[in-house]
Amino acid sequence: MRFAKGHGTGNDFVIVPDVDGVLELTPELVAALCDRHFGIGGDGVLRVVRTAAVEGAAASQVDAAEWFMDYRNGDGSVAEMCGNGVRVFAQYLIEEGLAAGPEVTVATRAGLRSVRAEADGQFTVDMGPVAVLGEGAVEAGRQLLAGLVISVGNPHVACVVDQPLAGIDLGSPRVLGPAALAAGINVEVARVTGEREIEMRVHERGSGLTLSCGTGAVAATVAASWSAGERPGEWRPSPWRVHVPGGTLAVRLGARASLLTGPAEIVARGQLENGWLARQRSAAGVGSG
Amino acid sequence: MRFAKGHGTGNDFVIVPDVDGVLELTPELVAALCDRHFGIGGDGVLRVVRTAAVEGAAASQVDAAEWFMDYRNGDGSVAEMCGNGVRVFAQYLIEEGLAAGPEVTVATRAGLRSVRAEADGQFTVDMGPVAVLGEGAVEAGRQLLAGLVISVGNPHVACVVDQPLAGIDLGSPRVLGPAALAAGINVEVARVTGEREIEMRVHERGSGLTLSCGTGAVAATVAASWSAGERPGEWRPSPWRVHVPGGTLAVRLGARASLLTGPAEIVARGQLENGWLARQRSAAGVGSG
Numbered sequence: 001m002r003f004a005k006g007h008g009t010g011n012d013f014v015i016v017p018d019v020d021g022v023l024e025l026t027p028e029l030v031a032a033l034c035d036r037h038f039g040i041g042g043d044g045v046l047r048v049v050r051t052a053a054v055e056g057a058a059a060s061q062v063d064a065a066e067w068f069m070d071y072r073n074g075d076g077s078v079a080e081m082c083g084n085g086v087r088v089f090a091q092y093l094i095e096e097g098l099a100a101g102p103e104v105t106v107a108t109r110a111g112l113r114s115v116r117a118e119a120d121g122q123f124t125v126d127m128g129p130v131a132v133l134g135e136g137a138v139e140a141g142r143q144l145l146a147g148l149v150i151s152v153g154n155p156h157v158a159c160v161v162d163q164p165l166a167g168i169d170l171g172s173p174r175v176l177g178p179a180a181l182a183a184g185i186n187v188e189v190a191r192v193t194g195e196r197e198i199e200m201r202v203h204e205r206g207s208g209l210t211l212s213c214g215t216g217a218v219a220a221t222v223a224a225s226w227s228a229g230e231r232p233g234e235w236r237p238s239p240w241r242v243h244v245p246g247g248t249l250a251v252r253l254g255a256r257a258s259l260l261t262g263p264a265e266i267v268a269r270g271q272l273e274n275g276w277l278a279r280q281r282s283a284a285g286v287g288s289g
Numbered sequence: 290m291r292f293a294k295g296h297g298t299g300n301d302f303v304i305v306p307d308v309d310g311v312l313e314l315t316p317e318l319v320a321a322l323c324d325r326h327f328g329i330g331g332d333g334v335l336r337v338v339r340t341a342a343v344e345g346a347a348a349s350q351v352d353a354a355e356w357f358m359d360y361r362n363g364d365g366s367v368a369e370m371c372g373n374g375v376r377v378f379a380q381y382l383i384e385e386g387l388a389a390g391p392e393v394t395v396a397t398r399a400g401l402r403s404v405r406a407e408a409d410g411q412f413t414v415d416m417g418p419v420a421v422l423g424e425g426a427v428e429a430g431r432q433l434l435a436g437l438v439i440s441v442g443n444p445h446v447a448c449v450v451d452q453p454l455a456g457i458d459l460g461s462p463r464v465l466g467p468a469a470l471a472a473g474i475n476v477e478v479a480r481v482t483g484e485r486e487i488e489m490r491v492h493e494r495g496s497g498l499t500l501s502c503g504t505g506a507v508a509a510t511v512a513a514s515w516s517a518g519e520r521p522g523e524w525r526p527s528p529w530r531v532h533v534p535g536g537t538l539a540v541r542l543g544a545r546a547s548l549l550t551g552p553a554e555i556v557a558r559g560q561l562e563n564g565w566l567a568r569q570r571s572a573a574g575v576g577s578g
Binding site: 246266271279 | 325565
């Protein structure tokens with residue numbers, strides 16, 4: 001079984017090519033692959049599968065996108081989209097000769113995503129529409145932070161602050177508001193560091209503090225733009241630079257879609273040992289065929 | 290550049306074959322390989338090199354051991370020996386056909402180590418002589434724990450306790466005693482869970498809490514044996530079972546040498562991307578030739 005490892009601003013993935021969709025990728029195998037000591041290690045798995053081979057894929061998806069990004073979280077659960085992952089996915093397709101580039105349309109559980117390989121080696125992703133849902137608040141350690149509730153496909157509370165981010169306890173932030181909202185929400189804190197430039201830290205629900213979050217970078221930019229007095233109808237096309245712990249991203253806010261630009265790097269390629277695979281499958285009670 | 294990834298009871302390594310000793314393995318490259326998000330990820334690197342190709346290798350080492358284990362910590366620093374790493378190293382040599390087995394003598398910076406592949410797939414390592422140096426004490430959170438200072442090539446304070454190990458704060462234990470001793474010492478807490486059976490947790494100086502530590506398992510066994518009234522001259526050859534967070538090891542104490550038995554698993558093999566390697570070398574200011 002082949003694999004590759006790659007990352008985008010430190011958000012890292014085990015890439016598993018399975019072009020014909022024949023692999024039995026159980027939650028247990030995903031968790032074993034992502035285990036950083038007993039497996040390869042990663043924040044998640046990107047399975048590379050032909051859209052036509054995905055059960056239940058819409059005909060419109062099959063027509064528009066040859067490849068489907070089957071994204072799984074490190075715990076084995078299914079996820080819809082990942083702004084860092086889809087750049088790594090496109091980089092892998094191009095390096096493997098599975099897509100010609102520079103424009104690659106990728107089918108995801110959140111719909112089609114268009115990714116463009118830029119001349120400087122970065123990748124730009126269409127992150128879809130963004131919506132400001134209202135005001136929110138977060139208890140971070142002993143501080144109460146005011147923020148905006150923002151949907152980037154998934155929900156965020158993004159708080160613009162005027163203090164060093166390192167001093168904010170983001171270990172287990174508590175989102176104030178309706179319980180339904182607080183359950184699956186991501187929290188960002190951001191500080192303006194220059195003209196259309198911010199730094200941010202993110203707590204991803206289910207993963208904790210991470211080095212980077214693509215949708216979080218978009219949400220933090222929306223909040224920073226709001227703080228500067230720009231409302232969604234007034235967004236200008238020039239980019240914001242967003243410094244995350246794992247690197248730097250660029251975000252362009254737009255009425256129909258926002259664009260996320262950042263690096264994507266393939267680190268290595270290889271083969272999983274048959275013995276290791278057989279032991280994972282036997283531990284999970286799955287026949288190895 | 291080829292690599293493999295393997296682990297022994299969750300202590301994991303990036304294995305780098307360099308049989309002729311031509312690789313420029315800088316501290317920066319080691320740290321980049323061991324980085325769990327931007328590289329492959331591991332607690333350390335095991336470079337596989339012919340002993341004859343190692344600068345300054347003693348003729349006696351060259352004669353006794355075809356292969357030298359060049360062990361590096363995850364931060365790039367040089368280390369002498371690793372009881373979990375040397376099992377993985379031997380497993381790799383045998384799987385690659387570089388050693389016939391079942392007995393493999395490995396040259397290390399701590400001297401020659403003999404490793405035996407057991408019939409059940411485990412590996413037994415000669416850990417060399419062990420010495421009890423005296424009594425010691427550790428401040429762990431708010432608890433003061435009494436222990437023994439033990440040398441297994443490297444120094445340990447091993448504390449046998451009669452309470453659940455999970456309740457002991459091993460985040461930053463403070464070793465009481467001469468500063469020179471406290472500087473580079475590892476701390477184990479162990480509890481007897483059955484007849485010649487213990488569980489242990491370990492804080493490795495420089496790495497913090499780890500899933501396993503081979504020399505620590507030996508030190509904890511010495512302390513448990515001492516608590517049971519056995520003194521070094523009275524050690525019996527039957528094994529102790531040692532449960533560590535990453536699995537189970539067996540330790541046989543002996544007057545001349547103690548033996549450590551445990552699993553070793555190769556997870557995957559592959560190639561690092563040339564682009565990734567070039568970027569690491571350029572970041573570190575090393576010419577890529």
